[in-house]
Amino acid sequence: MSSGIAANCPAWSIPGYLEVRNRHLAINGADAIELVKEFNSPLFVFSEKRIRDNINRLQAAARAVDRPIKFCYASKANSNMAILKAVLDSGIDCEVNSGGELFKALEVGFKPDQIIFNGTSKSDDELDEAVRAQIYAINVDSIYEIDLIEQSVERLRAQGEDVPPARVTLRLVPEIGTRSHLGLQTALLTSKFGISSSEVLSAFRRGLQNPSLINVCGIHIHVGSQTPDVEPFAEAFKSMWEHLVTINRETGHTLQHINLGGGIPVNYLRDRSQADQLPEHERDMLGADLEPSAVLTEAMRVARESARAANAEHLLDQVTILLEPGRSVIADAGLVLTTVNNIKTRPETGDIWLLTDAGYNIMLSMNNYKWYYHLISASRADEPYGRDYKVAGPLCDSGDVYFDIEREGRLPDYRRLPADVKPGEVLALLNCGAYSLAQMFHYNGRPLPAAVLIDLEGNPKLIRRRDTYADLITNDVW
Numbered sequence: 001m002s003s004g005i006a007a008n009c010p011a012w013s014i015p016g017y018l019e020v021r022n023r024h025l026a027i028n029g030a031d032a033i034e035l036v037k038e039f040n041s042p043l044f045v046f047s048e049k050r051i052r053d054n055i056n057r058l059q060a061a062a063r064a065v066d067r068p069i070k071f072c073y074a075s076k077a078n079s080n081m082a083i084l085k086a087v088l089d090s091g092i093d094c095e096v097n098s099g100g101e102l103f104k105a106l107e108v109g110f111k112p113d114q115i116i117f118n119g120t121s122k123s124d125d126e127l128d129e130a131v132r133a134q135i136y137a138i139n140v141d142s143i144y145e146i147d148l149i150e151q152s153v154e155r156l157r158a159q160g161e162d163v164p165p166a167r168v169t170l171r172l173v174p175e176i177g178t179r180s181h182l183g184l185q186t187a188l189l190t191s192k193f194g195i196s197s198s199e200v201l202s203a204f205r206r207g208l209q210n211p212s213l214i215n216v217c218g219i220h221i222h223v224g225s226q227t228p229d230v231e232p233f234a235e236a237f238k239s240m241w242e243h244l245v246t247i248n249r250e251t252g253h254t255l256q257h258i259n260l261g262g263g264i265p266v267n268y269l270r271d272r273s274q275a276d277q278l279p280e281h282e283r284d285m286l287g288a289d290l291e292p293s294a295v296l297t298e299a300m301r302v303a304r305e306s307a308r309a310a311n312a313e314h315l316l317d318q319v320t321i322l323l324e325p326g327r328s329v330i331a332d333a334g335l336v337l338t339t340v341n342n343i344k345t346r347p348e349t350g351d352i353w354l355l356t357d358a359g360y361n362i363m364l365s366m367n368n369y370k371w372y373y374h375l376i377s378a379s380r381a382d383e384p385y386g387r388d389y390k391v392a393g394p395l396c397d398s399g400d401v402y403f404d405i406e407r408e409g410r411l412p413d414y415r416r417l418p419a420d421v422k423p424g425e426v427l428a429l430l431n432c433g434a435y436s437l438a439q440m441f442h443y444n445g446r447p448l449p450a451a452v453l454i455d456l457e458g459n460p461k462l463i464r465r466r467d468t469y470a471d472l473i474t475n476d477v478w
């Protein structure tokens with residue numbers, strides 16, 4: 001019997017994961033159209049196997065530089081509990097950005113020493129929760145926050161809680177640019193993040209003043225998300241390394257870890273058939289294919305060179321390296337299945353409009369960042385592109401479209417799909433696993449979609465139930 005897998009693989013396919021079977025899109029063997037029949041539309045579909053493969057790829061990079069690396073999954077990318085569980089089961093650690101994410105990480109089973117906590121504006125309650133939990137590190141975003149953490153330790157001790165000094169990492173913002181969207185760059189002085197280079201030494205001196213309250217154990221730079229080149233990572237690593245040496249020489253204190261942040265890019269343009277509609281810099285950024293091993297190898301090379309020159313190789317050999325990957329773990333492990341509800345033609349322009357049930361309330365980055373997600377027909381995944389369509393979502397907002405309404409060319413004007421798409425056809429937006437589910441909202445009174453995870457055995461498992469109308473009003477008081 002034939003497996004039904006199409007012989008000619010489309011460019012977007014990933015063998016063993018995203019394939020064409022019996023003309024339909026299949027995710028780890030699960031038929032997309034059957035999934036919509038069972039779980040309704042729109043629907044998020046995640047692959048546990050792809051999450052594992054992505055994490056294995058990161059772990060292989062650690063082996064390439066022959067160093068143990070502490071990978072802390074950036075849970076802001078997707079903190080659905082089943083996704084966090086899949087990450088936990090794969091053996092890596094977790095980065096959180098709020099008391100809520102800390103709660104979820106602990107609840108799912110990450111141990112405190114597996115958790116690091118970032119954030120520009122942590123509340124006293126959030127700091128108390130992190131200090132009480134005794135997590136691996138709180139990443140401090142300003143000199144003022146050092147005071148707040150010390151106060152938190154004192155407050156908890158005054159209440160009779162026996163907490164050790166809080167482990168603290170200082171986050172720097174060294175003016176390193178990348179070729180990602182400005183809104184995703186986080187190491188520029190114009191960004192809201194971190195402590196600037198001119199303040200680094202005084203910040204560390206301040207942090208070392210009260211060792212009974214805080215233990216300054218690391219240094220951190222996150223250059224931004226979807227960083228397409230190795231250079232910003234290498235520059236950031238070298239900068240942190242040189243600060244580590246200076247701090248050691250000036251204060252005698254040795255930092256235990258260097259945290260290089262997240263930002264390893266995902267190739268959103270495996271299928272380049274629509275890329276001709278994008279400007280070159282968008283193509284380079286969205287289509288980046290950077291191996292994590294290349295990032296780590298180059299970072300270690302520049303640090304080793306600098307260590308040799310400074311006669312400080314022993315310090316480099318002792319240091320633990322942290323990475324905070326989000327997108328590179330989960331983006332291409334998730335997709336959205338969406339149904340065409342309505343269709344219209346504009347005789348004046350000749351355009352055919354497809355109106356789907358997936359709006360920017362479930363894919364905010366498509367509107368905020370004009371982020372490109374490749375669109376295919378899940379119902380006719382084997383058919384060649386036959387026509388250009390204008391595609392839009394269901395929200396009562398002109399901006400709820402799959403093209404760049406501001407005409408800045410950041411998204412293709414038209415999406416190419418098979419000819420004769422009709423209402424009822426199921427489409428798939430690929431690579432939607434990161435920064436989507438966590439940013440959904442109920443605009444226009446739209447119940448939020450369900451999500452399923454195809455488990456390691458190939459079985460779909462509901463990991464988020466679809467909202468009911470009652471969910472729309474649960475928190476309203478009237």
Ligand SMILES: Cc1ncc(COP(=O)(O)O)c(C=O)c1O
Pocket residue numbers: 074077095118186222224225226261262263264324325326327328434
């Ligand atoms: C501090 C920090 N670490 C890690 C990440 C994850 O980045 P990415 O999803 O690009 O790997 C982010 C997101 O921008 C971040 O702000």
